[in-house]
Amino acid sequence: MNYTKNEVLIDVKEVNLTYDKVILRDINFRIQNIVRPGMNQGQVVSLIGRSGIGKTQLFKILAGLVKPNSGTVMVGVDQHPVEAGEVGIVSQNYILFNHRSVHDNLRLAMKHDSLALNDKDKDALIADYAQRFALEEHLKKYPLQLSGGQRQRVSIIQQVLTGNRFILLDEPFSGLDALMIDRVMELLTQVATLHELNTLVIVSHDVENSLAISDTAYILAKEKEKEGATITETLDLIEMGLAWNAGIREDSRFQQLVSQMKHKI
Numbered sequence: 001m002n003y004t005k006n007e008v009l010i011d012v013k014e015v016n017l018t019y020d021k022v023i024l025r026d027i028n029f030r031i032q033n034i035v036r037p038g039m040n041q042g043q044v045v046s047l048i049g050r051s052g053i054g055k056t057q058l059f060k061i062l063a064g065l066v067k068p069n070s071g072t073v074m075v076g077v078d079q080h081p082v083e084a085g086e087v088g089i090v091s092q093n094y095i096l097f098n099h100r101s102v103h104d105n106l107r108l109a110m111k112h113d114s115l116a117l118n119d120k121d122k123d124a125l126i127a128d129y130a131q132r133f134a135l136e137e138h139l140k141k142y143p144l145q146l147s148g149g150q151r152q153r154v155s156i157i158q159q160v161l162t163g164n165r166f167i168l169l170d171e172p173f174s175g176l177d178a179l180m181i182d183r184v185m186e187l188l189t190q191v192a193t194l195h196e197l198n199t200l201v202i203v204s205h206d207v208e209n210s211l212a213i214s215d216t217a218y219i220l221a222k223e224k225e226k227e228g229a230t231i232t233e234t235l236d237l238i239e240m241g242l243a244w245n246a247g248i249r250e251d252s253r254f255q256q257l258v259s260q261m262k263h264k265i
């Protein structure tokens with residue numbers, strides 16, 4: 001596979017979080033811009049760990065919503081400290097305005113759009129996304145009139161429309177049936193390849209789906225006789241020949257890796 005890893009886009013250094021007990025201990029990882037000749041290749045990274053391990057807390061730290069007790073999160077090509085609001089978040093419970101239609105929620109997301117599109121072009125873009133993600137019949141509905149899967153797709157598109165290069169997703173596969181998981185995978189892959197610098201960070205307990213879509217995965221777990229969760233394993237799925245392949249689930253090496261990792265979280 002022909003690719004290079006260039007500039008650092010997200011750099012997490014020595015992050016610690018303690019409430020009444022240690023939740024996260026010495027979290028370190030970085031995400032580099034992956035470049036593949038002749039294509040827009042974004043980055044898809046997952047942080048995988050069992051329920052209660054601290055994934056949502058780490059998600060909030062990466063989003064700038066929770067300050068760690070120590071350590072830093074730097075983002076962007078210029079590597080500045082992350083600020084709340086600058087990364088897109090698709091949280092465990094999707095944030096949509098319930099008193100506005102799907103269309104208006106999406107229009108609102110484009111308020112600060114850097115392309116300076118006029119109203120007609122904005123509507124055309126929304127219609128285009130809606131069509132691609134099977135939402136065209138639902139644009140006039142309100143969020144509470146949608147199914148969970150539809151709401152999730154609106155929420156992901158909303159983050160794409162804000163123009164955020166970084167999008168964090170907390171448990172994007174939970175509560176979806178197999179067909180819908182495939183759609184979300186497709187949508188995320190499309191988002192990742194829309195722009196070279198687009199970077200998706202997924203936190204999830206779902207080993208199989210997370211590994212299937214990622215180029216890099218980090219296992220978040222406890223180490224023996226130590227408090228708090230830390231990264232216990234780094235999987236470079238590109239080097240393993242298991243990335244960028246929609247049919248990867250059928251691969252026996254992939255299946256082996258999934259069952260191995262299930263024992264490690």
Ligand SMILES: Nc1ncnc2c1ncn2[C@@H]1O[C@H](COP(=O)(O)OP(=O)(O)OP(=O)(O)O)[C@@H](O)[C@H]1O
Nearest residue numbers: 019020023049050051052053054055056057058205
């Ligand atoms: N504000 C808080 N004060 C004290 N403890 C907290 C606070 N918020 C979260 N915790 C604790 O932090 C730990 C990690 O919680 P977190 O929500 O990050 O888990 P998670 O890995 O996302 O779990 P799940 O997979 O169930 O979503 C839990 O033990 C939780 O009780």
Ligand SMILES: [Mg+2]
Nearest residue numbers: 055056092170
């Ligand atoms: Mg969580």
